[in-house]
Amino acid sequence: MKTGIKILLFTAAACGIFVLCVSAGSVFISPFRIPEILSGGAGSVEYRILVDLRIPRILMALVVGASLSVSGVVFQAVLKNPLADPYTTGVSGGAAVGATVAIAFSMSYFLVALLAFGGSLCAVSFVYAVSRYRGLSGTALVLAGIALSVLLSSAVLLVFAFSRADYVHKALLWLMGDLSIAKYAVVMRMAVVSLLLTGLGFLYRRHLNIISFGDEFAHGLGVSRGDIVNLFWIASLLAAISVSLAGVIGFVGLLVPHVMRFMFGPDHSRLIPASALGGAVFLMGADTLGRVLVPPYDIPAGIITGFAGGLFFLVLVIRKGGAYT
Amino acid sequence: MNLFTVDSLRAGYRGKEVLHDVSITVGAGEFAAIIGPNGAGKSTLLRSLSGYIAPSGGDITFMGKPVASYTRREFSRELSVVPQFTETDLSFTVREFGELGLFPHRKFFDVGMSSGNEIVDIALEAAGISHLRERNMMEISGGERQLAYIARALVQSSSVMLLDEPVSHLDISHAIRIMDVLHSQNRQGTTVITVLHDVNLAAEYCSRIIALKEGRVFADGTPREVLTYEKVEELFDTVCIVTENPISKRPLVYPVPGFLRGGG
Numbered sequence: 192m193k194t195g196i197k198i199l200l201f202t203a204a205a206c207g208i209f210v211l212c213v214s215a216g217s218v219f220i221s222p223f224r225i226p227e228i229l230s231g232g233a234g235s236v237e238y239r240i241l242v243d244l245r246i247p248r249i250l251m252a253l254v255v256g257a258s259l260s261v262s263g264v265v266f267q268a269v270l271k272n273p274l275a276d277p278y279t280t281g282v283s284g285g286a287a288v289g290a291t292v293a294i295a296f297s298m299s300y301f302l303v304a305l306l307a308f309g310g311s312l313c314a315v316s317f318v319y320a321v322s323r324y325r326g327l328s329g330t331a332l333v334l335a336g337i338a339l340s341v342l343l344s345s346a347v348l349l350v351f352a353f354s355r356a357d358y359v360h361k362a363l364l365w366l367m368g369d370l371s372i373a374k375y376a377v378v379m380r381m382a383v384v385s386l387l388l389t390g391l392g393f394l395y396r397r398h399l400n401i402i403s404f405g406d407e408f409a410h411g412l413g414v415s416r417g418d419i420v421n422l423f424w425i426a427s428l429l430a431a432i433s434v435s436l437a438g439v440i441g442f443v444g445l446l447v448p449h450v451m452r453f454m455f456g457p458d459h460s461r462l463i464p465a466s467a468l469g470g471a472v473f474l475m476g477a478d479t480l481g482r483v484l485v486p487p488y489d490i491p492a493g494i495i496t497g498f499a500g501g502l503f504f505l506v507l508v509i510r511k512g513g514a515y516t
Numbered sequence: 517m518n519l520f521t522v523d524s525l526r527a528g529y530r531g532k533e534v535l536h537d538v539s540i541t542v543g544a545g546e547f548a549a550i551i552g553p554n555g556a557g558k559s560t561l562l563r564s565l566s567g568y569i570a571p572s573g574g575d576i577t578f579m580g581k582p583v584a585s586y587t588r589r590e591f592s593r594e595l596s597v598v599p600q601f602t603e604t605d606l607s608f609t610v611r612e613f614g615e616l617g618l619f620p621h622r623k624f625f626d627v628g629m630s631s632g633n634e635i636v637d638i639a640l641e642a643a644g645i646s647h648l649r650e651r652n653m654m655e656i657s658g659g660e661r662q663l664a665y666i667a668r669a670l671v672q673s674s675s676v677m678l679l680d681e682p683v684s685h686l687d688i689s690h691a692i693r694i695m696d697v698l699h700s701q702n703r704q705g706t707t708v709i710t711v712l713h714d715v716n717l718a719a720e721y722c723s724r725i726i727a728l729k730e731g732r733v734f735a736d737g738t739p740r741e742v743l744t745y746e747k748v749e750e751l752f753d754t755v756c757i758v759t760e761n762p763i764s765k766r767p768l769v770y771p772v773p774g775f776l777r778g779g780g
Contacts, residue, residue: 273605397619403606404616410568411597412672413620415588457606 194461197454201465205472212249212479213241217486250382251373252478252492253471255437256447258385258429260470263444264451264462265392265426268399269419270329277430277444280336280423284343285314286434287366291347294362295354300372303365307435314339315427328406368440368493370478381436385429389467392425396459403457440474440493442500447473449507473499519544519579519676519707520565526573527564533572534560536731542709547702549718550711552728553752558711559600559680561728565709566597566678592620595676596669601662601685610656610664611649614640617671636671643667643697659690666697674701679710683717695721719743719766727751743767 210222220228220237228237262277270279278284289310293303318335325331347366351359392399398418402409409419430444451465474492477499481490520542528534534557542548550558563569564576567583576583583591596617608616617639618632640646643663648656653664662682669677679698683691691714699721702708712718718725719739727735727742734751735742745758748769755775761768 394624397616397622400608401616401619404604405599405602407563407568407597407599410588411566411592411599411678412616413589413592457608458612 194455198461198465201454201468205468208472208476209249212475213245215479215483216240216245217482247373247375247378248370248478249475250375250378251370251437252475254378254382254385255370255433255440256443256470256472256474257389257467258381258433258470259440259443259474260447260451260466261389261392261463262426262429262433263470264448264459264466265395265399265422265429266444267448268403268459269422269426270333271403271405272329272333273449274445275333276442277426277433278336278340278439278441279333280318280427280430281314281339281343282311282427282430283434283439283441284340284347285310285312286431287439288343288346288350290365290435290438291350291354291362294365295350295358297358304377304435308431311427311431311434314343315431319423319427364491365438366493367491368438368496369491370437371489373437377436381432384432388425388429389463392422392429393460393463395422395425396463398422399459399463400457438491438493440496442496442503443470443474446496446500446503449503517544517579518542519546520709521577522561522565522574523576524574525561525564525571525576527560527569527571529560529569534731535564537574538728538731538733539574540726540733540736542707544707545702545705546724547699547708547722548710548724548726549722550709550726550728551713551715551718551751552734556728557731558728560731561726562678562680562709562711566595567591568597589620592672594673595678596672596674598665598669598677598679598682600680601658601665601682605654607652607654609649610640610645610651610653610667611636613653613664614649614667614671617668620672632671636667639667639670639674642670642701644693657690659686659693662686662690662694663697666694670701674704674706676707677701677709679708681711681713684713691717715743715748715769719768720761720764739767743769745769 213225214220214222218237218240220241225241228235228241231238233239259277266275266277266279267273286307287310289306289308290303293306298306318332318339321335322328322332351362354362395418398414399422401412401414402419433440447470448462448466451462451469455461455465474496477495478492481492481495484490518541522538522540525535525538526533538561550561552558560569564571567586570584578586578594614636615632618635621632637646640649643666645660645663645667648660653661656664666682683694686694695717698708698710722739725737725739725742726733727747729751735747743758745756748756748758755772756769757772759768760766
């Protein structure tokens with residue numbers, strides 16, 4: 192079967208990229224030596240590099256990439272807008288304000304993440320309340336999200352205006368999406384939560400297929416308002432935990448679902464797993480590129496994904512013209 | 517027994533009431549058209565029947581129980597809806613699209629792919645698009661796509677179908693194909709309630725015409741009862757001539773160009 196081969200090739204490519212990403216970095220470690228180093232014990236420098244630095248960071252990229260991309264798929268279906276992304280609902284703006292305030296008061300990583308998470312939940316709740324008032328329409332939701340994002344980014348700049356320069360720099364790095372802060376304990380907890388939410392989203396795959404055709408269509412087929420509300424919160428929570436742990440990494444949730452839809456078609460029973468895998472690989476690749484491009488500097492993953500996403504959409508617009516508007 | 521009983525229904529959208537005091541009943545096996553000028557409340561009535569909009573006053577019951585008392589899933593197993601045609605860019609195959617109709621009959625955790633295959637095949641056959649089953653929805657014509665929408669609805673429920681202007685964007689040949697499919701379904705027992713813009717299609721195919729004007733029932737009866745020139749002229753505020761289709765002996769309405777009534 193054709194799709195079967197595609198999935199197989201795709202998975203194989205993902206594994207290949209994973210191995211390359213573990214090898215690549217300011218110190219190149221040959222893929223063939225990795226098992227030997229890992230079994231060799233904690234003594235060697237290479238072991239420390241792999242276990243303490245690269246692997247947690249790569250795991251973080253995988254989890255965050257998968258979460259953002261699944262969140263994007265769900266939002267695009269629920270909002271019936273191919274340009275919706277995990278941040279459409281103001282998740283990133285809320286998280287940015289929370290994190291910036293925390294950094295300006297030089298709080299710990301844990302508190303930064305906590306405030307970011309709180310901020311994004313406040314933003315989502317606000318957007319949800321507004322769109323609920325307007326009958327949960329997709330357009331109202333997108334517009335409320337955009338309006339709130341503008342307000343919140345002004346709030347971030349306001350905090351900057353009163354902060355010390357080194358804190359501003361630290362906050363900016365966070366805003367660009369930084370995976371270098373990954374820690375095993377955090378990654379593992381996030382992986383469990385992400386997996387649960389993604390699994391829940393997958394159970395709704397048939398709902399998502401139907402919702403994509405419009406509200407009245409979905410209503411006529413028995414999709415209830417409660418189903419849509421659940422999907423909204425699944426997607427929002429996936430985005431909120433990603434952004435509060437890894438910063439604002441743009442375009443993953445927009446670009447990956449588009450590519451996956453092109454490769455595997457619009458059926459969400461394929462689209463959700465494919466996007467999870469594709470998003471994971473894409474962010475891992477982007478982060479690795481950021482690590483190896485100009486050593487010893489680390490380019491934050493959010494910058495790489497921003498460039499990739501922007502270029503991708505330019506090419507799309509030039510090739511397809513207005514077909515995507 | 518009455519399928520739908522609508523009693524002094526008032527309904528509309530946020531702050532704007534469209535239907536004022538509509539009372540009708542629809543029995544099982546009817547083929548009813550809802551006609552009337554733009555803005556008369558045709559779609560609003562259909563959407564009230566399907567439960568898509570909640571009435572602001574009055575009652576709607578379906579098989580003796582209020583529409584609002586059914587869960588979405590229960591209700592969508594009883595009746596299927598074909599909303600007004602909107603273009604999408606989702607590249608499902610015709611067959612996959614038809615399978616969407618199985619949705620309310622499946623359990624939430626159901627992973628089976630094969631159950632219901634025959635129902636989909638039968639529906640595609642009934643809509644006359646079996647030969648397109650593996651084609652992409654994006655590649656077929658607008659008329660064929662509408663037939664796929666109808667096949668999808670048949671998969672969901674062939675006992676009651678509600679349709680909102682199923683043929684208004686189509687040429688005569690496709691319009692006739694779609695009305696023929698609905699007609700033959702009706703003969704096999706499907707109750708069909710459809711909004712139609714074209715009064716002549718309503719006259720040819722339907723057993724009953726419900727004419728709405730300004731949110732109220734203006735006339736209700738067989739095509740011969742409703743489509744008289746006095747009624748049609750007042751309904752559409754247009755000078756019309758009503759004759760008879762020489763083949764089917766049904767009423768045939770045509771407008772007289774250049775004459776609007778009431779100085780309009």
